Amino acid sequence: MIHNKPIVSPSFSYETLEETLDIKPKGAHLNIGIPKEIAFQENRIALTPDAVGVLVSNGHSVTIEHNAGEGAHYSDRDYSEAGARIVYERQEVYKCPILVKSAPVIEEELPLLQLNQLIISPLHLSLLKAELLQKMMEKRITAISFENLKDDSDSYPIVRSMSEIAGSAVMLIAARYLGSSDKGKGVLLGGISGIAPTKVIIIGAGIVGEYAARTAIALGASVKVFDNSVYRLKRLQNNIGHRLWTSVLEPRMLAKQLKTCEVAVGALSSEAGRTPVVVTEEMVSNMRTGSVIIDVSIDRGGCFETSEITTHESPIYTKYGIIHYCVPNIPSGFARTASQAISNVLMPLLLEAGEDGGFERMVWHNVHLRTGIYLFKGALTNFYLSERFHLKFTDLNLLIASQR
Numbered sequence: 345m346i347h348n349k350p351i352v353s354p355s356f357s358y359e360t361l362e363e364t365l366d367i368k369p370k371g372a373h374l375n376i377g378i379p380k381e382i383a384f385q386e387n388r389i390a391l392t393p394d395a396v397g398v399l400v401s402n403g404h405s406v407t408i409e410h411n412a413g414e415g416a417h418y419s420d421r422d423y424s425e426a427g428a429r430i431v432y433e434r435q436e437v438y439k440c441p442i443l444v445k446s447a448p449v450i451e452e453e454l455p456l457l458q459l460n461q462l463i464i465s466p467l468h469l470s471l472l473k474a475e476l477l478q479k480m481m482e483k484r485i486t487a488i489s490f491e492n493l494k495d496d497s498d499s500y501p502i503v504r505s506m507s508e509i510a511g512s513a514v515m516l517i518a519a520r521y522l523g524s525s526d527k528g529k530g531v532l533l534g535g536i537s538g539i540a541p542t543k544v545i546i547i548g549a550g551i552v553g554e555y556a557a558r559t560a561i562a563l564g565a566s567v568k569v570f571d572n573s574v575y576r577l578k579r580l581q582n583n584i585g586h587r588l589w590t591s592v593l594e595p596r597m598l599a600k601q602l603k604t605c606e607v608a609v610g611a612l613s614s615e616a617g618r619t620p621v622v623v624t625e626e627m628v629s630n631m632r633t634g635s636v637i638i639d640v641s642i643d644r645g646g647c648f649e650t651s652e653i654t655t656h657e658s659p660i661y662t663k664y665g666i667i668h669y670c671v672p673n674i675p676s677g678f679a680r681t682a683s684q685a686i687s688n689v690l691m692p693l694l695l696e697a698g699e700d701g702g703f704e705r706m707v708w709h710n711v712h713l714r715t716g717i718y719l720f721k722g723a724l725t726n727f728y729l730s731e732r733f734h735l736k737f738t739d740l741n742l743l744i745a746s747q748r
Contacts, residue, residue, distance in 0.1 A: 372702040374404040374694060377440025380412040383447035385656055385672070387415030387679035388686065390446045390464070393422040395691035400427030404698055409437045416679040442703075444690060446683070448472070449487075454479045460721065462703055464690065466490040467718065469644075474733040477724065481735075484722035486703070492726075493689070493716035504551055505685035510674040511555025511611070514638050515563060517674075518544070518607040521636045521660060521667050528667065529634035531606055534564030541566045545601050547622060547647060548611030549576040549590070552640050554583055556609050568601055571612075599627045606632070610639040610647040618645040625649045633665035642670040707744055714740055 376399065378391060389412055391399075396406045406428040410420060420430045431437060438456035445465035449457070454476065457463075460483075467489035480487060490502040519533035520526055522542070535541035544560045546553045549571035557580065560567045568589040571577050577590040591597055602608055602623065608631070612619050619641040628637070628650045639651040650663050651670045659671050675682040693713075700706040707713055707720075718726035723738040730737035 371403075371699045372697070372705075374399070374442055374698050374702075375440050376404060376406045376442045376444055376694065377437040378406065378408045378412050378444050379434065379437045379453075380409040381415070381445065381447040382452065383450055385676055386447040387676045388446040388683045389413045389416050389418060389679075390444045390683070390686050390690055392416075392684055392687040393418055393426040393428075395687040396423055396428045397426035398691055399694060399698075402695060402698060404694070405429065407431055407437055407440050409434060413683075415676075416683040418680075418683075442694075444694075446686060449476065449480065451476060457483050457485060460484050460486075462486045462488070464488045464490075467492070472729075474735065477719075477729065477733060477735060480719055481722045481724060485719055486717065486721055487719040488703075488713070488716040489718055490686070490716075492718070493693075494712040495689070496712065498712075501689045502686055505689070506675045506682065507551035508555050509678055509682055509685065510640050511552040511557075512559050513674055513678055514552070514556045514609050514611075514640060515544075515559035515565075515607075517638055517669055518609075518636050519563070521669060522606060522634075526660075528636065529606070531634075533560075533607070536564075542607065543605040544568070544607045544609070545570070545598075545605045546609045546611055547571070547593070547598070548609075548613065548641070549573065549580040550611060550613050552611040552613070553609070554580050556611060557588065558584060560607075565607075568605075570598055570601075593622055595622075598622065599630065602627050603630050604632070606635050608635065608637045608648075610637070610641045610651070612641050612647045614641075614644050619647050621645075621647055621649050623648040623650075628666055629664040631664070631666050634667070636667045636669065638669045640674060643672045646670060714744075720744075 399406055408423050408428045408430055410430055410432045424430050435456060441461060443461060443463045448466050448468045463485060493502060495501045522528040522531045522533055524530040531542055533542050542565045544565045544567050546556050546569045549569050553569060557567050557569060569580060570591050570593050572593045581588055637648055639646045639648050641647045642651055642653055653672060654670045656671055656677050660667050660669050697703045697706045717740055718729060720740055720743055723743055724730050724735050725738055725740035727737055
């Protein structure tokens with residue numbers, strides 16, 4: 345009978361060994377500053393108290409200027425309870441290596457900027473000046489713009505959110521100025537049983553146009569959409585889920601429809617430069633008295649010839665008997681919602697940067713972040729800006745490769 349005895353190697357040990365784990369390199373501690381915006385009509389703040397709480401609990405520090413959240417109805421107490429440090433001296437905030445702003449950098453802020461600082465803010469091409477860019481380049485600043493920041497789906501999340509807010513708000517604004525209390529026609533936007541629905545013309549089938557159309561349809565209005573891109577018109581139809589009256593921008597057809605509408609919305613966007621003017625003064629003069637024009641494109645010059653910039657404090661004026669609402673930065677009028685939308689994008693981005701050991705390391709593998717960078721350590725990496733202001737362009741990918 346053969347016994348199968350286990351063969352034990354003399355060198356074998358039954359002692360337990362310590363478990364070895366792959367440990368990720370320690371992340372960076374981010375020191376983030378949020379100044380109070382002094383730019384015209386800016387009520388938003390780029391990080392909400394909840395977002396600040398998440399950043400602080402992950403080991404980062406946040407410094408906020410006194411009353412920075414006031415416009416969005418967030419108090420200093422909200423932020424201090426979330427773990428932020430409140431400062432009363434403006435210079436203190438600007439000493440932080442990372443600045444997060446809800447308005448573009450303006451000339452008054454240039455002396456406060458530090459060498460090698462990182463700034464996350466909007467860019468607002470229409471207001472940008474070459475001297476401002478040059479000063480930021482001299483200070484070797486790295487700057488990321490809201491407008492060009494992409495996400496994993498290759499879309500622009502902050503621009504999309506702001507466009508959704510503007511599009512939805514447009515119809516609420518129109519409804520207000522059609523009412524008698526604001527010297528409008530006294531017409532209910534939408535309509536009721538037995539009364540023909542109000543007619544809404546939307547020029548532009550982008551995100552603003554889509555959300556304006558959704559809100560108008562929900563209120564019961566008759567909606568007609570114009571755009572020069574048949575693809576955008578098809579996409580809008582598909583997204584809304586039922587057939588709409590749509591047309592390419594043909595001047596005679598547009599003029600005919602404007603004559604009988606109650607609300608006209610300008611929602612054309614422009615990749616670069618000014619929005620084209622598609623509604624002439626003559627077309628406006630032929631519209632019904634008491635109709636409302638809302639030119640969302642005013643941020644980039646406006647698409648109605650009669651459009652002139654107005655403010656949140658004094659938002660309307662009347663020309664040819666037509667009420668014009670031409671306030672730039674409509675989302676700032678809904679500052680709390682807009683702040684939450686911006687914060688939802690920036691907070692995870694800042695967390696990821698911290699985990700990766702800072703933005704410079706993050707740029708290596710996050711290609712979407714690169715699209716948002718227009719200055720990298722003082723080098724201008726946005727080709728459109730270099731062309732427009734005749735400044736030297738440097739390819740960001742080459743810059744990153746040379747850093748290694």
